[in-house]
Amino acid sequence: MDNVVVRDLKESDIDDLVEIEKLSFSVPWTKSAFIKELSNKLAKYVVIEHNKKVIAYGGIWLIVDEGHITNIAVHPDYLGKGLGNIIVESLIEKCRENKVLSMTLEVRKSNLVAQNLYKKYGFKPVGIRPEYYSDNKEDAVIMWKDL
Numbered sequence: 001m002d003n004v005v006v007r008d009l010k011e012s013d014i015d016d017l018v019e020i021e022k023l024s025f026s027v028p029w030t031k032s033a034f035i036k037e038l039s040n041k042l043a044k045y046v047v048i049e050h051n052k053k054v055i056a057y058g059g060i061w062l063i064v065d066e067g068h069i070t071n072i073a074v075h076p077d078y079l080g081k082g083l084g085n086i087i088v089e090s091l092i093e094k095c096r097e098n099k100v101l102s103m104t105l106e107v108r109k110s111n112l113v114a115q116n117l118y119k120k121y122g123f124k125p126v127g128i129r130p131e132y133y134s135d136n137k138e139d140a141v142i143m144w145k146d147l
């Protein structure tokens with residue numbers, strides 16, 4: 001894709017993030033949740049901007065030497081174009097810059113697309129959190145990657 005900029009999150013992006021959340025998740029993060037994240041010293045968010053709109057983003061919490069991916073989403077109009085790859089690579093890069101030793105995340109058991117994406121970058125399934133998602137009591141797969 002042309003005209004794509006990868007950069008850190010800023011407050012004026014949040015309405016775009018909330019729109020993508022609503023289109024992507026059954027329990028979307030709210031505007032206030034993202035505003036809180038801007039002042040969370042442990043949190044780092046990257047966005048992909050295209051024609052002045054954010055079309056993809058991902059976040060991570062850096063807790064001591066571990067990076068916890070909080071959320072990743074691509075606007076449904078832009079799926080399958082490699083933006084998920086760019087977000088995961090950017091988050092891995094942020095972890096390396098911050099001397100993080102390992103990365104982890106939870107993903108719905110049914111979300112094979114996201115699991116494929118993470119596996120491509122070396123994340124391995126290491127456990128299950130039973131009924132982790134409150135909306136439908138779906139299990140979470142815990143994935144882990146050493147850096």
Ligand SMILES: CC(C)(COP(=O)(O)OP(=O)(O)OC[C@H]1O[C@@H](n2cnc3c(N)ncnc32)[C@H](O)[C@@H]1OP(=O)(O)O)[C@@H](O)C(=O)NCCC(=O)NCCS
Nearest residue numbers: 024072073074079080081082083084085107113114116117
């Ligand atoms: C998961 C998600 C971020 C992938 O974004 P994307 O931009 O479509 O992904 P990409 O085009 O960069 O593809 C990256 C990899 O994901 C996997 N993937 C993407 N689309 C896929 C599909 N339809 N079927 C199977 N695997 C797929 C492949 O491993 C792909 O690798 P490749 O580039 O070598 O083919 C996107 O589907 C999304 O936003 N989903 C809704 C939100 C979500 O589930 N987030 C994850 C929460 S843990």
